[in-house]
Structure formats: C-alpha cells, structure tokens
Amino acid sequence: MKPLLSAKGLTRRFGARVACRDVDFDLWPGEVLGIVGESGSGKTTLLNCLAGRLTPELGSVTYDSAAYGTVDVHDLSEARRRLLSRTEWGFVNQDAREGLRMGVSAGANIGERLMAVGARHYGDIRRTASDWLDRVEIERDRLDDRPTAYSGGMRQRLQIARNLVSEPRLVFMDEPTGGLDVSVQARILDLLRSLVDSLHLSAVLVTHDLGVARLLTHRLMVMQGGAVVEDGLTDQVLDDPQHAYTQMLVASILPV
Amino acid sequence: MTDGTYNYAYLDEQTKRMIRRAILKAVAVPGYQVPFGGREMPLPYGWGTGGIQVTAAIIGRDDTLKVIDQGADDTTNAVSIRRFFAKVAEVATTTRTEEATVIQTRHRVPETPLSEGQILVFQVPIPEPLRMLEPRETETRTLHALSEYGVMQVSLYESIARHGRISKGYNYPVMVNGRYIMSPSPIPKFDNPKLDRSPALQLYGAGREKRIYAVPPYTPVKSLDFDDHPFEIETWEQCCELCGSKESFLDEMIVDDDGKRLFVCSDTDYCERRRTLPEAAE
C-alpha cells in the first residue's frame, strides 16, 4: 500500500520566526491524523503547506492522486492543484465564514463543487444538496436560506457538506469545532466521526483540543515551536506521553 | 479634423496599430479579454471610449458608419459619437443597418440580421463577466485561465432558488466557443441569440477598463443556463404601436399623466423601414 500523503522535511518561516521545521510523516488511506499543540506551535502553517495553500521554503509534499497518480503538491500547476482541491480534497476552516459563500443559499454552497465540474441540472443539484443537508442534520427546508441566517454550529455542518459533496478522498480540517459551544461541538464531532467512517475518508485534523483529537484521530503528532516533538497512535500518546511537552498538555486538560 | 491638429480618425497611427494588434489577438482567442493601452479620449469614460477607440482603429474613408444607443440612431450619445466620426474621419454615416459597414452600438444589437463583412462594435462598461461575483482582477483572470466557472453557475442557481427563474435581464453571460465566459455588454438578453454564429464580426471595447475582446463570424455563443431551466428571452403581449412588429424589442413609454403606456420598437431604423416599405413588414 502507498501512503496517500507524504511530507518530507517541510520548513516554513515568517520573517525571522520559524513556523514549522523539518516535518516528516506519511498519511495512509483511511487514516485520520491529528496535529496537536498550543496556538503558535505551527500546526496551521503545516496544514496550509500540506494543502498547497502556502509554499514551504524547504521540503516536499507528495499526494497519491486518483486522477494524476503520485504528484508533488507544490510542483503541480495551479490549474491542477485547484482542480484537485475541489474534487479529491476538502478543506474545513475553523471559521465557517471563510469556507462558505455567505451571500448565497445553502443549496448554492453545496452545489458549487458539482457545478464547477459540469453539473447543469438544477433539479438534480438541488436534490443532491437536500440529501446532504440531511446527512449533516440540517432540516431540508433550510435549503434556500443563506448561511448568515444559520447558527455557528449549522454553518460548520454546512461547510462540511459543501466539502464532502464531491466525495473527496482527503479532507484537511483546521480546528473544525473551535469557537463553538461544548454541546454543539459534541454533535459535530459525532457527525464527523460517522462521515469519516461511512465515506472511508482520510483526514488531517489540526486541533489544540486533545479531547477532539482522542475522539476523531487514529494517530497524533505533537508540535511545539514549529517542530514535531512526539508522534504515535493517539491512545498511546495520550495515555502514555513520553515528551515533557506532551505530558504537560495531557496534564492540563480534564480527562475525556 | 481637417485643420491638421489631429490625425485622421483622431488617434495617431501608432495607437491605431496597437489597438489593431489587440483586436487581432482578440479575434484569434474568441471571448478572451485582451488588455490594451487605452487612451484618454475627448469623450468621458463610461460614455463609449472603448467602442470609439475600436471604431477609430478600424475605420477608413470607404466605410459607412452607423451609431446607435438603446437601439436608436437619434439618442444623444449616438448623435454625439456619429458627429465625432463624421468630423474626424470624414466617413459617410447612415441610419440603415444593411448599408453600414461598421455599426457602433450601446446596449442593443440591431433587429435587421447582419451579414458577412459587417462589423458590430460594442461599447462595454465592465468587460469582466465575473466582476460582481469576484472583485479582484488577479483572481478573475485566474478563473478564466483555468476555466473555473463554478461561481458563475452558482449565481444562476441562486437566482432560480430565489426567484424561481434566472432573473438576469441584460448583460446576460455567455460562453464563447465553448471556452471563455464573456459579458455581451449590457444588451438585453433578447439580443443574445443574435450573437450566436453571427456572420458579422463582433468587437467589444472597454475604454476605462482597457480591454478588447471579440467574437469572430460564425462563432458559437451560448447563453448560460440549466438543462431544466433553459435560457429564454423577453416577450411582450403588445406589438409595436407604430409598425406592428411582434418580433422586436419594445420600449415602453409613459405618454400621459395617468401613466398610459405605449410600446414601440427600440430599433428605430427597423421600425421606420417596416412603416415605409410595407413588403418589409411582410
């Protein structure tokens, strides 16, 4: 089996500050990898480098594409990278407003990826969009409402639907439950877990919340000051942390 | 002008050559917006400077020019532009569509079918069809380059979701030659079908935005739509009060203080021909 996504020696600085340094890992098909650490530890920078949104100064990211075979994400033409990112990939932002078109209805938001690859039957697009509202537990009669009329949790579920409608193989998630109430978070985590299972998704998930990591991820990388200080199976890392920083992180949260 | 202060057709020859090069490129890549070094013109931006520059670059003494605005030859802006060219290019002018070799237009395509050898020059305010969906030029150029047109279809979807139909009445986006989405300029969608495989050459000039684009003769031009919500044009219950036409685009006029309406052809030449030549009206 080939890894779906591989990072080798990824390094990115902002000015004098090193945001991530020399990061290596493989992501296997069907696997959910968590990247945890405090804010400023470089995890979002790393995620953006992986998804081709930010160019690393050093290192490479390779992806095993269904359409193009094994490709270097940063060597791809912009055309291909953009096509990949709206067909084989998804990206769930922490702030749903960045991942949604706030000025158009939920149906249009979900339908965009379908239309981008040629769907031209209004009724079919609508039906698919309605089905997806069901799957993310939003009532169908909210199809024509704009996300501005949605609650924070609903927006996040809509963003998930908008990404998954093209049946991507790989989803990048940046603090998908950040900034939401605990009860709302729990519902989204359940939803994500069942979607990941039923769609056999692979995912890279960035979070500062070890509870989220424990619930969703199979494997964990712990980042501090831009470097990976520990990695392993999620339960192992959380139950028996080896690095002092991980121990501090684990000790500072309530047990899940 | 004849006193030697200005060159023939106002623009200097170097500028005309630059514009012609842009036009050739535009013809070679139908629907693609070619940036060009638009000049300041003695008419204000937004009043047809793009169309005027295109006309000035292609017009010669043998040409016969027709200028329309809102379909009419006698609207103020059409009169002003026609006088400008009569003065600086010493060309014959006409109001008859079939007599003209160059027709400069704002907001309409003549009702009389165009023929090979004719050139239709459109005045374009905003050449970028995606502009109201994406304000950034760097981004819209990328979207065109990658044929990434989902956002345009999203806007049509939204229109149906909101209104039950595509509610865009004018400046209705088209796909040119299966490759570039193009703004047909603010013509009513009624005129869109006339752009498809037209025997005439269509040139579009945007002066303020400094873009030229073109649709060569017989090029497919498709108005965007959905399979189950096909493109359709405006229709009227009334016919033209003056010539009785049921096929032309009608202007609505309020004729008295009680708000009584009267409908007449927007294309004044077409209407007049039908009235003076009964056979033209069948």
Added chain:
Amino acid sequence: MYVAVKGGETAIAHSLDLLADKRRGDRDVAELSLEQIDQQLGLAVDRVMTEGSCYDRSLAALAIKQARGDLIEAIFLLRAYRTTLPRFGDSLPLDTSAMVAERRISSTFKDVPGGQVLGPTYDYTHRLLDFSLATEGDRPAAPTAPADTNRTLPRVGDILEREGMLEPPPLDEASEDLTRQPLTLPASRPVRLQNLARGDEGFLLALGYSTQRGYGNNHPFVGEIRYGQVPVSFVPEELGFAIEIAEIDVTECDMVNQFAGSHDVPPQFTRGYGLAFGHSERKAMAMALVDRALRAEELSESATSPAQDEEFVLAHSDNVEASGFVQHLKLPHYVDFQSELVVVRALRAEVEARRQQAALDQAAE
C-alpha cells in the same frame, strides 16, 4: 414625442451654446485672462498639471477657464489633449537634491544641513477671511534674500540612509508608461507611483488619512518636504548625451516610517514617496502615505486595510475614469431598464398567482 431623451442634433447644439454662454457669465464683468489664472490661481494650475500629467501652465490655465473652475473637468480636458501628443522618450530621472528650493522642511530633526526653509505656506496663517482682498489694490512685494542658486540642500533621507537607518531608495527600474500600457496587477512600484501621481488628490488624501486612523498604520514622519525648481534633462538619440530641456517646479515628500525588520533585515526606517508638479504639498504627502501603505506585502506586514489593497487603490484612484463612469449613469439606460421591468413584472405576476391559488385552496378546504 419623447424629445427630452431622443435629443437630436439641434438640442445638443443649443446645449453647447448655453454652456459657452454660462462659462462667460455676465459680460459686464471683465473676462479672465490665462495669465491671471496662472498667476493668481496658481495652486489650481498646479493640481491640474499634476493630475492631468502634463506640465504646461498655460494649457492648464486654459483648461481651468474652459471648465469654469471645475478642476476635475479641467484635468480631463488636459488629459484628452495630452494623449494626442507625440512621445519622444523618457527624460532622465529628476535629481531633486539639485533643487533650487523655495521651501524645505523636515519634521524629523530640529535642524538639518541647509536649515529649515519655510517659504510661502498657508501653514502659519490664521484662517480668517482677509476682507482687504475683496477690493483690488497693489500689495507690497515680500522682502527676499538674494537668491543663492548655488546652494543645494542635501536630502534628509540621504543623511539617514548613510547611517543605515533608512532603507536605500529602490534601484532604478524602467517603468512602463501608464498612459500607453494598461495597468497590470500586481504592479511594480514605479507603476504604482505613476498611478498615484496621476491619482485624485481627494481620494489619496482620504486613504492617507485612513492609515493614520488605524486602517493600516505605519507610523509616518515627514522626513522632508521640499518645493522648488529642478532641471529636466533628456538624451536625444541623435546626440547621445544629456541636454537640459526645461526647469519645472515640483513638490517632493519623503515620508519616513517605522519598520520592525524581518528575518533577513534588521529594523530600520522605510520610505513612502510622493512627488507632484508645482506646489502641491497635500497631494505629495497623501501620495507618500499611500505609497508606503501599498508596500505592506513587500515588507511582510499584514495587509488588511483599504489603503494597503493595491487592486482597490490603483483601480479607483483616477478621477477622470471615476468621474466618467459615475456620470455615465446619466446616459439613457431604458433598454436595460425595460429588461428589468419585464423580469420584475413576471416575478410579481407569479407571486400574485401563487397568492390567489393559495386563497382558492384555502376557500376549498
């Protein structure tokens, strides 16, 4: 029928006659001469030359007279004339350190080599209407020191730069001519500066002001403002050496701004630059603020404010473009409006039909 819009040739001709008559005003009042405009409305002439990007005082005065004092209209007139002129080539860059300065101030140092030269400025006037100006009469000439044309003033920026405290000016980059080439984005700094130099003073003033109010602050100091005459040199191809072809008045502003430094560069001050024809300090300062704001990306600063948004600023700075497009709304749009009418009527009819149907359904229940 419908004469108001379908004006026709006669109506337009009459409108032009009326305009010419209005321009002249009451014939009992003496007509303005171009010399009077040049001499007594000199700052208006300066602005028209700057934004018209054509240095010719008498043409600018003519444009102001023809435009009845509407400076944006005058700028348009001058631009439309300028565009027909043949282009011989580029002059050499102005050497403003060789300026014979009438005014030169720095707010970064109490004193600078060559001194603070106040020159003619409104800065220290009390803005009280001077009713003595309401009547004509000779004014005494101001006392002047003997002109010292050999005196050159070192630029404050150069002094800071030698110390390494201020970034060096950018290398001479050949610039496209924005009046010949369309603006392409992202733009080089020379193109940006060209755009800003032609840009509307009011627009740049508001943007510059916004940077001082927190929308992209960059902690500016006036390193130096100078106003005076500089020679313009040109190398004709057939000669192969520079000859002086003119002396022009310009206002230059070197704005000095804080900069935190980056990975490779230690903290130092950075520049924003403004240059205008004639005496146009407000314009030169606003331009310098906006120039610096537009460098946010280059200096790895976060670019979140309007003044830092290159596309937004450059695409909307030109008042001839803006004025034309805003005012084109006066042109007839009745065909498009008809399309809208047809659509809106159809939509309203559908809503009405649905309502009636609903009423029928209700009655049937």
